[in-house]
């Protein structure tokens with residue numbers, strides 16, 4: 001196993017994108033292996049690399065990690081993105097889990113024949129559930145970060161989710177100046193700026209991405 005971290009996933013965002021954002025924020029360089037065929041997926045399963053027969057797979061520090069949550073928390077610890085003490089870590093977990101619940105809604109969009117109803121559900125239920133909370137937490141913290149005085153896993157995943165909100169609901173964040181300011185500031189942090197311009201951030205999902213996932217997972 002090479003010393004450099006290696007992410008095996010589809011050539012698109014999906015669950016892999018949060019892992020990429022976390023690696024980028026932590027300044028951890030990584031290679032990627034893109035799954036394109038059903039046979040590649042079956043080979044990984046046959047090798048026993050996928051504990052639950054699912055991707056993403058992250059090879060890092062001699063480990064083969066599956067489960068996105070485990071990966072992002074490992075990267076958070078390694079990259080000092082997990083708060084200053086146990087109480088900060090608990091709060092970071094809480095805010096991370098909230099934002100992951102929120103972002104999970106976006107993952108389905110490219111796989112729906114007609115996403116109109118799903119997008120209305122996000123607009124009417126999820127945006128008003130989550131955005132005011134994160135705006136208020138930022139306001140209360142007063143540091144520019146969700147928890148304590150430093151960037152954490154919760155900030156990184158919130159930042160990723162806000163970029164999706166901008167894409168799917170253009171202009172919606174104008175009602176949330178705190179979130180807009182946060183988005184702009186996090187995007188300019190050196191590791192984040194390097195990641196965003198470095199080519200490993202994936203483009204918005206399209207039909208090619210959807211077909212490729214369906215092929216690899218044997219759904220077509």
Ligand SMILES: N[C@@H](CCC(=O)N[C@@H](CS)C(=O)NCC(=O)O)C(=O)O
Pocket residue numbers: 014015053054055056066067068069217
């Ligand atoms: N809880 C897992 C879920 C992983 C997951 O559902 N992966 C999908 C691709 S995004 C997969 O491999 N599906 C194939 C299957 O479930 O057999 C995680 O967060 O990593």
